[in-house]
Amino acid sequence: MKHVxxxxxxxxxxxxxxxxxxxxxxxxxxxxxxxxxxxxxxHSIPVxxxxxxxxxxxxxxxPKDKQGLSRMLSNTxxxxxxxxDSQTFQKELQDLSITLxxxxxxxxxxxxxxxxxxxxxxxxxxxxxxxxxxxxxxEPVSRMRKANQARIRSSLSKPNWIAARVLNDRAFEGHPxxxxxxxxxxxxxxxxxxxxxxxxxxxxxxxLVVAVSGDITAAELASALDHIxxxxxxxxxxxxxxxxTLQNQGKTYLFKKDIPQTIIEILQPSIDRKALEYxxxxxxxxxxxxxxFGSRLTKTIREERGLTYGIYSYLQDMNHIDLLAIxxxxxxxxxxxxxxxxRAEWARMRDEPISEKELTNAKSYLIxxxxxxxxxxxxxxxxxxxxxxxxxxxxxxxxxxxxxxxxTAEEVQALAQDLLNPAHFTTVLVGQPEGLKNLEILSTxxxxx
Amino acid sequence: xxxxxxxxxxxxxxxxxGVLTPQALYAQEPQTTxxxxxxxxxxxxHFTLDNGMEIVVIPNHRAPVVTHMVWYRVGAADxxxxxxxxxxxxxxxxxxxxxGLAPGEFSEIIRALGGNxxxxxxxxxxxxxxxxAAEHLETVMRMEAGRMRGLTLSEKDxxxxxxxxxxxxSQRIDNNPPSLLNVKLSEALYRDHxxxxxxxxxxxxxxxxxxxxxxxxxxxxYAPNNAILVVSxxxxxxxxxxxxxxxxxxxxxxxxxxxxxxxxxxxxxEPFVTVSHPAVRQPTIQRSFIVPSYRQNPLDSLALQVLExxxxxSSTSRLYKALVIDQKLASGxxxxxxxxxxxxxxLTIYAQPLPGITHDFxxxxxxxxxxxxxxxxxxxxxxxxxxxxxxxxAIYARDSLTGPAMIFGYSLITGSRxxxxxRWPQNIALVSAKQIQEVAQKYLMxxxxxxxxxxxxxLLPAPPPNTEKEEEAAE
Numbered sequence: 001m002k003h004v005x006x007x008x009x010x011x012x013x014x015x016x017x018x019x020x021x022x023x024x025x026x027x028x029x030x031x032x033x034x035x036x037x038x039x040x041x042x043h044s045i046p047v048x049x050x051x052x053x054x055x056x057x058x059x060x061x062x063p064k065d066k067q068g069l070s071r072m073l074s075n076t077x078x079x080x081x082x083x084x085d086s087q088t089f090q091k092e093l094q095d096l097s098i099t100l101x102x103x104x105x106x107x108x109x110x111x112x113x114x115x116x117x118x119x120x121x122x123x124x125x126x127x128x129x130x131x132x133x134x135x136x137x138x139e140p141v142s143r144m145r146k147a148n149q150a151r152i153r154s155s156l157s158k159p160n161w162i163a164a165r166v167l168n169d170r171a172f173e174g175h176p177x178x179x180x181x182x183x184x185x186x187x188x189x190x191x192x193x194x195x196x197x198x199x200x201x202x203x204x205x206x207x208l209v210v211a212v213s214g215d216i217t218a219a220e221l222a223s224a225l226d227h228i229x230x231x232x233x234x235x236x237x238x239x240x241x242x243x244x245t246l247q248n249q250g251k252t253y254l255f256k257k258d259i260p261q262t263i264i265e266i267l268q269p270s271i272d273r274k275a276l277e278y279x280x281x282x283x284x285x286x287x288x289x290x291x292x293f294g295s296r297l298t299k300t301i302r303e304e305r306g307l308t309y310g311i312y313s314y315l316q317d318m319n320h321i322d323l324l325a326i327x328x329x330x331x332x333x334x335x336x337x338x339x340x341x342x343r344a345e346w347a348r349m350r351d352e353p354i355s356e357k358e359l360t361n362a363k364s365y366l367i368x369x370x371x372x373x374x375x376x377x378x379x380x381x382x383x384x385x386x387x388x389x390x391x392x393x394x395x396x397x398x399x400x401x402x403x404x405x406x407x408t409a410e411e412v413q414a415l416a417q418d419l420l421n422p423a424h425f426t427t428v429l430v431g432q433p434e435g436l437k438n439l440e441i442l443s444t445x446x447x448x449x
Numbered sequence: 450x451x452x453x454x455x456x457x458x459x460x461x462x463x464x465x466x467g468v469l470t471p472q473a474l475y476a477q478e479p480q481t482t483x484x485x486x487x488x489x490x491x492x493x494x495h496f497t498l499d500n501g502m503e504i505v506v507i508p509n510h511r512a513p514v515v516t517h518m519v520w521y522r523v524g525a526a527d528x529x530x531x532x533x534x535x536x537x538x539x540x541x542x543x544x545x546x547x548x549g550l551a552p553g554e555f556s557e558i559i560r561a562l563g564g565n566x567x568x569x570x571x572x573x574x575x576x577x578x579x580x581x582a583a584e585h586l587e588t589v590m591r592m593e594a595g596r597m598r599g600l601t602l603s604e605k606d607x608x609x610x611x612x613x614x615x616x617x618x619s620q621r622i623d624n625n626p627p628s629l630l631n632v633k634l635s636e637a638l639y640r641d642h643x644x645x646x647x648x649x650x651x652x653x654x655x656x657x658x659x660x661x662x663x664x665x666x667x668x669x670x671y672a673p674n675n676a677i678l679v680v681s682x683x684x685x686x687x688x689x690x691x692x693x694x695x696x697x698x699x700x701x702x703x704x705x706x707x708x709x710x711x712x713x714x715x716x717x718x719e720p721f722v723t724v725s726h727p728a729v730r731q732p733t734i735q736r737s738f739i740v741p742s743y744r745q746n747p748l749d750s751l752a753l754q755v756l757e758x759x760x761x762x763s764s765t766s767r768l769y770k771a772l773v774i775d776q777k778l779a780s781g782x783x784x785x786x787x788x789x790x791x792x793x794x795x796l797t798i799y800a801q802p803l804p805g806i807t808h809d810f811x812x813x814x815x816x817x818x819x820x821x822x823x824x825x826x827x828x829x830x831x832x833x834x835x836x837x838x839x840x841x842x843a844i845y846a847r848d849s850l851t852g853p854a855m856i857f858g859y860s861l862i863t864g865s866r867x868x869x870x871x872r873w874p875q876n877i878a879l880v881s882a883k884q885i886q887e888v889a890q891k892y893l894m895x896x897x898x899x900x901x902x903x904x905x906x907x908l909l910p911a912p913p914p915n916t917e918k919e920e921e922a923a924e
Contacts, residue, residue: 094763
């Protein structure tokens with residue numbers, strides 16, 4: 001058994017050296033009116049997925065007293081357009097099995113259309129209507145407001161949600177990122193159809209990125225792009241939020257809650273996805289806590305000591321800040337021990353190079369797992385959109401492999417020495433942790449009421 | 450915007466399709482001949498090894514990857530009295546050393562080969578899976594086979610993993626009032642049937658589980674003749690069969706205990722349960738009915754699947770339209786049915802009241818929607834469009850690597866046959882408006898004394914602290 005496995009490792013190592021085709025056959029398609037999209041054509045299943053984003057038109061643009069505005073726009077764009085009122089519009093989507101929805105993140109406003117290719121003409125028409133002639137009728141706007149308020153009230157019983165509210169508020173203090181993207185109970189009341197109309201004007205062609213996959217040809221897509229997007233405004237003005245450094249580093253906040261566990265959320269500074277050392281950061285994060293099973297944090301804290309059901313670290317790349325996050329939970333009695341163990345892993349990563357086996361395994365996973373993220377039509381279009389949003393080149397999936405292969409254990413250690421520092425942690429705890437000193441106790445959950 | 454507030458009830462698309470899994474139709478259905486000749490949904494191959502292990506292969510050549518799953522016909526509802534949680538605990542222990550692999554090494558090797566792995570346990574089954582480059586299929590198969598018959602485990606690893614499952618229980622249930630309500634609701638609904646115990650277990654029993662309990666459970670149930678292998682992805686049936694014969698085919702068939710579950714469904718459910726908790730700001734009402742699973746009654750199950758689509762699946766369904774849009778009583782409402790269970794299945798109707806709306810009022814309105822179906826039935830147009838939407842879901846289901854493997858896994862392990870899955874789109878088309886009215890009358894209506902087969906749960910804001918806490922009563 002062991003022998004078979006060792007053989008497999010050898011194969012993995014040699015595989016990248018062989019010449020082979022691209023991971024994905026991505027084409028750049030440009031419409032007659034100059035709208036560009038990336039396309040992966042695949043006619044094996046009669047499904048088309050079209051994903052798009054309006055860059056920098058996300059929730060960070062919400063005015064403070066209207067937090068949740070951009071989210072509300074994403075909730076109401078598909079609630080009636082042109083001649084079709086909310087129920088008529090939604091019923092047609094349902095009857096044709098078309099998925100059409102919008103979403104708003106901190107940085108970008110996103111759209112998602114999935115349809116059977118037999119219904120593509122009508123699907124594109126409905127999307128065009130939603131984007132260019134949304135109605136914002138009083139009834140659906142009020143219904144979505146109430147649904148969001150109910151969602152907030154429901155979330156108030158979830159300790160992880162509370163931890164996220166506190167973390168945003170403390171880590172991004174003074175910046176629009178500190179706001180609640182989903183709105184607060186009172187700011188949602190302030191949002192009018194007029195506000196939605198005015199935010200809608202920010203969805204302009206100069207910020208548009210489009211990614212498509214599935215049962216559609218390049219020629220069909222080119223004409224569809226004009227049909228759907230050409231009616232949008234050419235450009236729009238926005239006030240770009242300022243750059244941000246992680247706030248309240250070195251501080252640990254506690255929101256007390258009568259539950260058996262302490263929820264632990266930590267942020268510390270990291271590097272940009274476009275930085276040269278990003279591949280090094282990916283390897284470091286994988287070894288540290290990115291892989292779940294097999295990572296150092298999971299081994300030490302879950303497998304050896306049984307202190308948690310899950311502990312993860314991950315890189316968070318946003319427009320105005322880049323972070324490394326750690327997320328876990330443990331029984332209240334173990335919270336101090338858990339924080340101590342995390343710091344010890346930070347020190348170990350700085351003090352000694354990762355082992356040859358850790359390096360090899362991390363590279364094999366980061367390279368070998370890519371096809372697993374490309375196994376459905378909408379996973380493929382999602383991957384393309386993410387490349388475009390990060391301004392990465394069309395052949396990124398192919399060059400990425402060489403970049404990861406080139407990472408050395410010394411580079412990982414050097415980056416760890418630059419980056420990893422528990423003194424730079426902004427830490428949030430929710431629960432009743434025992435044995436911790438110097439906590440700043442919060443008595444209210446920010447950006448909720 | 451489609452509203453999906455009931456994450457705990459129906460969050461995964463797989464589960465959504467799962468609800469809709471097809472089943473056998475009876476010979477008297479006139480359209481059966483047509484259905485038999487029509488195209489299969491997944492074109493899967495099915496084999497059985499000499500030792501009784503079943504194999505399903507779903508070829509899908511879009512990417513050079515495979516999902517390899519082994520499903521065991523044993524779950525939490527098969528646990529011995531007083532040993533709740535042992536099926537799930539054993540699932541965790543399967544990662545703690547087997548056939549020459551050290552604790553944790555199984556997953557570490559899978560990651561090093563660029564793959565992902567995990568496992569899950571339900572009331573009726575336990576399943577292990579890996580998704581990985583197709584060239585590594587043989588390696589993962591050998592590793593999974595090593596775990597079927599060669600579990601090794603030290604005392605120390607056993608104890609640390611026991612702490613992990615206790616933390617998992619805290620994280621999943623004890624931290625969260627809505628989960629506490631679900632636990633209490635199942636207990637009330639199923640009385641002494643094992644579906645009334647949480648899959649993760651009761652804390653007191655979990656703490657008392659021993660290595661012998663785990664080993665005994667493993668020896669009893671982890672046999673090739675109690676397992677189904679499902680492989681989807683860039684493979685052929687022949688290739689998988691050849692590998693499986695060589696790797697799993699060498700294991701001896703062993704006697705496995707016959708599934709005997711307490712039949713207490715005649716005993717009426719406890720009608721109402723409440724969780725009041727200081728952390729709750731948004732009340733919820735949910736009513737769960739015990740209804741037939743696909744295995745118990747394929748025709749009624751298919752009818753319930755169409756009923757779900759018409760009454761509660763989306764923001765254009767009857768329930769949402771009535772309660773949220775027209776009457777403005779709730780911020781969200783829906784109905785969900787999962788037909789894949791060995792014993793009875795569950796149908797749940799739920800709503801979140803808007804501020805100022807009383808439970809009684811909302812509950813009456815929820816009932817009225819079900820009564821309407823029982824009394825007046827549904828229109829032919831509603832039926833036709835619901836069936837067409839469900840059939841379209843079968844097309845979308847093919848657009849996935851792991852999804853189809855999941856569908857075959859949980860369908861076959863709960864008693865469906867290959868054809869029930871392959872020909873579900875044809876079978877669902879045979880449901881009539883009359884059948885839907887009949888299942889509503891038969892399963893969803895109270896008699897004079899209330900609901901015999903249903904329990905209603907309320908999640909409420911709490912009285913101030915100091916009062917006896919409800920979640921402790923659940924234990």
